[in-house]
Amino acid sequence: MAALHERLEPWQRVLLGVFCFPLLPFYLCVYYICLKDQKKTEDVEENRRGNDHKDEETKVRQPNRRKSSVTDRDRDNEAKNSRPQDQSKSSFTNKAFQHHDEDLKQKRISNHSDHENEAKKARVQMQSKSSFTNEGFQHPDDEMTPETIITRNSQYQGKDIETEKHNVHIEREERKAHDIQKTAGNKGFIFTYPWDKSSLKSLQIDLEMFKHLDEYAAKLPANKSLDHLANLLIHKAHTDLEKVRAIWIWICHHIEYDIEGLKDVAKRSSNPEEVLRSGKGVCAGYSGLFQDLCRRAGILCESVNGYGKGAGYRVGQKIPGESNHAWNMVYLDKRWHLLDSTWGAGHTGSDRSKFTFEYNEFYFLTHPALFIGDHFPDKAECQLLQPMMSQKQFEELVFRGGNFYNCGLLSVQPETGTIYSENGSVSIVVESRQNIEFTFDVNGVKNGIMKLLNCGMALDVYLQEPGEYELLIYAMEPGSTKDYTGVLTYKIMCTAVDNTVKIPKCLHNPVGPSWLTEEEGLVEPSHPEPVIVTTDGRCTISFTTTRNLNFSCSLASDDIEMTSDMENRHVFISHIEDKVEMKVQLPCNGTYVLKIYIQPEGSKSSSYSYLCNYLIICDKPYTNWHKFPMKYNPWGKNCDLVQPLEGVLPRNTDVTFQLQIPDVTKVFIEGAKRVPLTYSGSGYWEGTCNTGDRKELFVMIQSNDPNTWQYLLKYEISH
Known part of the structure; x- marks a missing residue:
């Protein structure tokens, strides 16, 4: 069967293999037995010929050699040309199926003294060559320990063993680096690294x-x-x-x-x-x-x-x-x-x-x-x-160094470091991986409105004079004990300004509701934007509360000198169940800052902490400016005033009252005479009272103690 196989051309062998595929296991077994027997026969033949001292290069036949018209010299040349290729492939094949030309050659060299020099050259050549593996080029010495190398090499005799071991290690690593250089050099330095914002590293590491x-x-x-x-x-x-x-x-x-x-x-x-x-x-x-x-x-x-x-x-x-x-x-x-x-x-x-x-x-x-x-x-x-x-x-x-990314920031717009303003205003938007606190300054002044976003920030800068400015933006992780860190630097070139837009010095950034207000228990804002423009000086801002809180508000402005009465009498708070409303009536037209403060319900401290602020603008004069009535301490949660909202009432006029006050037994108006209010089925106390010619009018309440009366609201009477 082996003889028949050797007579077939390569394409015939392939065709035979295709048709005989079901018999392939049996065919391989028989072929291996025949090959083994034939190898033994050829080994005996080879030893006999070696004893006769004949020329091996012209008389030794190759194993499994088939008949051909090609001459022995042509075949030898072909074998010599193909030998390096066969050697390079040997590390990828099973030793049991390797071509045994090299075994025969080594036997011939060992039997002939005139081939000893050739054998030495072959061994040196084989040692100097490296075998190719999937992990790169590996020197044969890499399979030996440093101790073995030092012991076998006489040049280390008499020297410090530990030093020589280290030198061997360094030489090996240098060879490895050289081989990597050779591999990497073929690829060059140009790589495409698309950034998907998931990692700051070019290599996924933990x-x-x-x-x-x-x-x-x-x-x-x-x-x-x-x-x-x-x-x-x-x-x-x-x-x-x-x-x-x-x-x-x-x-x-x-x-x-x-x-x-x-x-x-x-x-x-x-x-x-x-x-x-x-x-x-x-x-x-x-x-x-x-x-x-x-x-x-x-x-x-x-x-x-x-x-x-x-x-x-x-x-x-x-x-x-x-x-x-x-x-x-x-x-x-x-x-x-x-x-x-x-x-x-x-x-x-x-x-x-x-x-x-x-x-x-x-x-x-x-x-x-x-x-x-x-x-x-x-x-x-x-x-x-x-x-x-x-x-x-x-x-x-734009200049953004390591601090920009260390703080969890991802991107910024614009990306150019120098910005040319339009009428003195520029806008910056920063995207972050998480919620971050920000602050900024423009030549040391905060001439802008900054709004915190979920995973980011939006900043509008308003310059008051032409010139060159430096905008610095700082960031800090929430709850961090460290100070703000500089993350961005811009240069702003301003050639013209719009003086109609002014940022009050009393404005505290960030402005408007944000994830900070949500963390404190205020959600679903009626005005999610930080700037409110009103034509009549009135607006109502509301939130849904998720925590039990007490609220306080005040107004501030750079346009007019604000008195204590103006700061507190132009905002009226109503907190019904989980809904809080802040009614605002500006003292006059202009730009104002509404500041909101909170206090946990039941807190032992009487102080309130700052929460957020709004910028409220009214650029049109209005003739019916008023203030709200003064509130006393009993006014609190679940108290609601429907009318009258004006804190100054006309004299000798019948005024209708409607308000909600929980947990009281009696409510009356103390004016020219005492007028009780009636509790309606809708939960409100209602009634009418004449203002007369008094200077003040009070709303009073009585709780469970019939001998105790408390002031709730105070109205002024105009003259």
């Missing part, structure tokens, strides 16, 4: 898994030897990513920015050994040390030079001709990633007079779409972006 490794690396003491330090850092690292992480953490916690070297070039050093010895370095020293340690750990790493928007940067500043910063890119998981250990370690402040260690996680494997915000490399391909950003686009980009 920082919690680094917790123990970070603690280990951060506590490692400085070492005078780069080799020893690299060996210690990767001691507990099991992957290339963990090696990079350990090196990053150590540098960020041990290398101080060299302030003197920054100011004096003569004192500056970027040599890794010098940076390690002194514990100080400028950005080139950080990146050089990082690259050196990565090389010793077998990680492919490059230093990148370029321009960074760091300390001293001003919005709209042009990039100078020379680089002012350096950082790194590492090759992990078959692609490049960016990091900046200088900015990860801390900051120098705007005056660059003192370095402060303050670890910044943002600059470790930062997503290229975010890294480009403040890093512009000299070589465009090191952006790792497609399409690449131009220098002009980078210069015009």
Whole structure:
């Protein structure tokens, strides 16, 4: 059967296999037995021919050789040409089915002394070649332990064993890095990294898994030897990513920015050994040390030079001709990633007079779409972006550093750092990953209206004079014990203003309802926008309450001098069950701020805490301005005044009263004479009273105690 198989052409074998597929198991068994027998026969034949000392290159036949018109010399040449290819494939095949030409060749060499030199060359060649695996190029020595290599190699005799073991490890890692470089170099530096706003990293990692490794690396003491330090850092690292992480953490916690070297070039050093010895370095020293340690750990790493928007940067500043910063890119998981250990370690402040260690996680494997915000490399391909950003686009980009993303912010509009205002007004919208608190200032003044959004913020700035302004925006996570952090910087160019829009100095940002008011128990606002425009000076603002609260309100304005009476008598609060209404009647036309305060019901403290405010505008004069009646302490929850709402009543006039007051037995009007009100079935006390010629008129109530009367409301009588 084997003989028949050998006579068939390749296409005939394939055709036979297709038709005989059901018999394939049986066919393979028989074929293997025949092949084994034939191999034994050919081995005996080969030994016999070797004893006769005949020329092996012309007389030895190949196993399973079929008849052909091709000459022996042609076949030998063909075998020589195909031999390297067969050798490269050997690591992918089962040894039981490997072609045994090499076995025969080794037997021939061992039987002929004139072939000894050729055998030595072949062995050296085989040792120098690397076998290709799915994990890259691996040297044959990688399968041997350092101890075995040192023992077998006489050049290590008489030397320190531990040192030589470490040297072997370094050589192996360097070979690995070289092979990675060869593989990565074929791909280049250009990658597309689309950002879906789900992670700040270019590689999906779980920082919690680094917790123990970070603690280990951060506590490692400085070492005078780069080799020893690299060996210690990767001691507990099991992957290339963990090696990079350990090196990053150590540098960020041990290398101080060299302030003197920054100011004096003569004192500056970027040599890794010098940076390690002194514990100080400028950005080139950080990146050089990082690259050196990565090389010793077998990680492919490059230093990148370029321009960074760091300390001293001003919005709209042009990039100078020379680089002012350096950082790194590492090759992990078959692609490049960016990091900046200088900015990860801390900051120098705007005056660059003192370095402060303050670890910044943002600059470790930062997503290229975010890294480009403040890093512009000299070589465009090191952006790792497609399409690449131009220098002009980078210069015009709004300045948002690591704090922007560390606070959970995602995007901002506009994205250009310089804004040209329209009639003195500009609008900024920020999107965040969660609810964030914000504040801002424009040249130190809050000339704007800021509204907190769910996962974001909207800001409208109103400038009062033409000129150049700097807008700074700060953010803070809710409940944080830290201060606000600067996250955005804009330059505003204003050539004309609209003076009809003025922001009162008494306005407190943020303005209007937000997630902050919801957290305090106020939902479903009647006016979700922070600005209310009224033509008659009147408006009613309402909320649904989810907590038991007491409310207080006041008005403020920069247009007129507000008296105590004006601050309190122009807002009237009604709180019925879970609905609170704030009726507003402005003293006169102008711009006002309504401030809302709350107090938990049953609180032992008599003070109220600030909740929010509205901006109320009335630009039309109105003739029927009035104030509300004065309220006394018994007026509270579930009290409602339907009429009269005017706090000043005409003299000698019959006035109808209708109001709701819970838990009272009697209600009467104290005027020219005492007039009781009647309780109706609808829950309101009603009646009519003549104002007479008195100066004041009171609404009084009686509870369960018949001898106790209380003032509830006070009205004034006009003359």
